[in-house]
Amino acid sequence: MAKQYKVGVVGCGRIASLLEEDPLREKPATHAGAYAAFPRTKITAACDIDRWRLAKFRDTWRVPSDRCYRDYREMLAREDVDIVSIATWTESHCDIALLAAKNPHVKGIYLEKPITVSLKEAGRVIAACKKRGIKLLVGHERRFDGNFSRVKEIVEKKELGALKTIFAQALSLPPPKLARKKYIGGTLLHDGTHLLDLVLHYGGPAAWVMGFDKRPHGKRNIETAAGGIVMLHSGVTVFVEGGGERNYFKFDLDMQFENGRIVIGNGGIHVFQNFTSRHYTGFHELAPVPFTNPRKRENSFIGCVRGLVRAMETGREPVSSGTEARDALELILAIYRSADNGGKKIYFRGRKK
Ligand SMILES: NC(=O)c1ccc[n+]([C@@H]2O[C@H](COP(=O)([O-])OP(=O)(O)OC[C@H]3O[C@@H](n4cnc5c(N)ncnc54)[C@H](O)[C@@H]3O)[C@@H](O)[C@H]2O)c1
Numbered sequence: 001m002a003k004q005y006k007v008g009v010v011g012c013g014r015i016a017s018l019l020e021e022d023p024l025r026e027k028p029a030t031h032a033g034a035y036a037a038f039p040r041t042k043i044t045a046a047c048d049i050d051r052w053r054l055a056k057f058r059d060t061w062r063v064p065s066d067r068c069y070r071d072y073r074e075m076l077a078r079e080d081v082d083i084v085s086i087a088t089w090t091e092s093h094c095d096i097a098l099l100a101a102k103n104p105h106v107k108g109i110y111l112e113k114p115i116t117v118s119l120k121e122a123g124r125v126i127a128a129c130k131k132r133g134i135k136l137l138v139g140h141e142r143r144f145d146g147n148f149s150r151v152k153e154i155v156e157k158k159e160l161g162a163l164k165t166i167f168a169q170a171l172s173l174p175p176p177k178l179a180r181k182k183y184i185g186g187t188l189l190h191d192g193t194h195l196l197d198l199v200l201h202y203g204g205p206a207a208w209v210m211g212f213d214k215r216p217h218g219k220r221n222i223e224t225a226a227g228g229i230v231m232l233h234s235g236v237t238v239f240v241e242g243g244g245e246r247n248y249f250k251f252d253l254d255m256q257f258e259n260g261r262i263v264i265g266n267g268g269i270h271v272f273q274n275f276t277s278r279h280y281t282g283f284h285e286l287a288p289v290p291f292t293n294p295r296k297r298e299n300s301f302i303g304c305v306r307g308l309v310r311a312m313e314t315g316r317e318p319v320s321s322g323t324e325a326r327d328a329l330e331l332i333l334a335i336y337r338s339a340d341n342g343g344k345k346i347y348f349r350g351r352k353k
Pocket residue numbers: 010011012013014015016047048049050053070071072087088089090092112113114139140141190
């Protein structure tokens with residue numbers, strides 16, 4: 001019988017467990033839900049600094065009381081888990097991941113996004129995992145959504161011609177006044193990390209960026225909006241916006257090709273194709289066509305867990321690796337840095353100016 005992997009979950013909040021209670025979300029919607037649904041994993045230990053959240057997690061996922069901890073150091077010292085899930089606040093990701101990578105039993109880490117709050121921290125976590133052969137998967141779970149994968153296929157096979165432009169938006173409510181030193185960024189960082197991970201996945205690496213921000217609470221506090229123009233090495237132009245003080249959440253990529261357009265995001269997926277215009281002689285226009293996906297769809301959270309286990313067993317890097325998540329963080333931090341410098345163009349990886 002195939003091995004069943006033991007899992008320790010650090011952080012028992014929304015993405016670890018509580019979002020399972022949202023009746024509208026596709027299930028599973030959390031780390032714990034995915035481990036419970038995937039037959040090859042079992043949660044054997046849990047940790048949260050908050051006693052009520054820990055108790056709720058214990059009861060929901062039937063974790064033995066003596067294997068529930070208030071301090072992750074204690075959990076990692078005592079437990080012989082194969083996988084560690086880190087679903088705590090972003091500023092703690094680095095310290096917890098570094099310690100998890102020291103546990104001799106650990107073979108895989110499922111770390112929530114954004115990977116860390118700085119590139120230096122991200123580099124340390126990636127290096128520590130690499131040194132011990134631990135597979136690191138970051139929770140950009142849309143990468144495991146079959147519809148997003150089908151769009152990658154459309155891009156690669158040029159089914160709508162070459163990809164030319166992406167408008168990427170993560171729009172949300174106005175944020176409270178929060179110190180930038182601690183939280184680093186607003187929506188562009190915390191939701192935009194999903195967005196920019198997908199941009200790089202579809203369009204390839206960034207060449208340069210010019211950023212803007214809106215900081216009505218002052219430069220020391222997180223933005224109410226930030227974004228920029230990103231030029232990819234592939235020649236794809238990207239317009240990004242995060243925040244924007246809306247009374248709704250909008251997360252989507254509007255991808256424009258030579259012969260069509262795809263809008264994919266939280267509002268579903270809409271495809272348009274090039275047709276001879278019925279309104280103007282000699283012109284072509286876009287008209288909606290059905291989206292077809294012959295792939296079998298798997299829940300994204302189960303996909304993350306299956307992907308991590310597969311990487312642990314094959315030795316290959318997982319989809320949504322630490323390195324890919326680091327690249328998304330690099331782009332976001334470059335947007336902030338450019339905005340801090342009046343929109344100055346920032347080049348990546350020694351690209352010629
Ligand atoms: N992938 C996604 O779609 C998604 C969605 C929401 C949140 N997230 C990410 O997940 C992380 C957690 O977000 P959340 O919304 O679940 O937050 P949350 O506040 O609901 O849960 C975080 C939990 O971690 C606990 N915690 C904090 N520091 C700890 C520590 N040092 N040791 C043990 N427990 C600790 C808190 O008490 C809390 O219960 C963040 O990095 C966030 O960006 C990802």
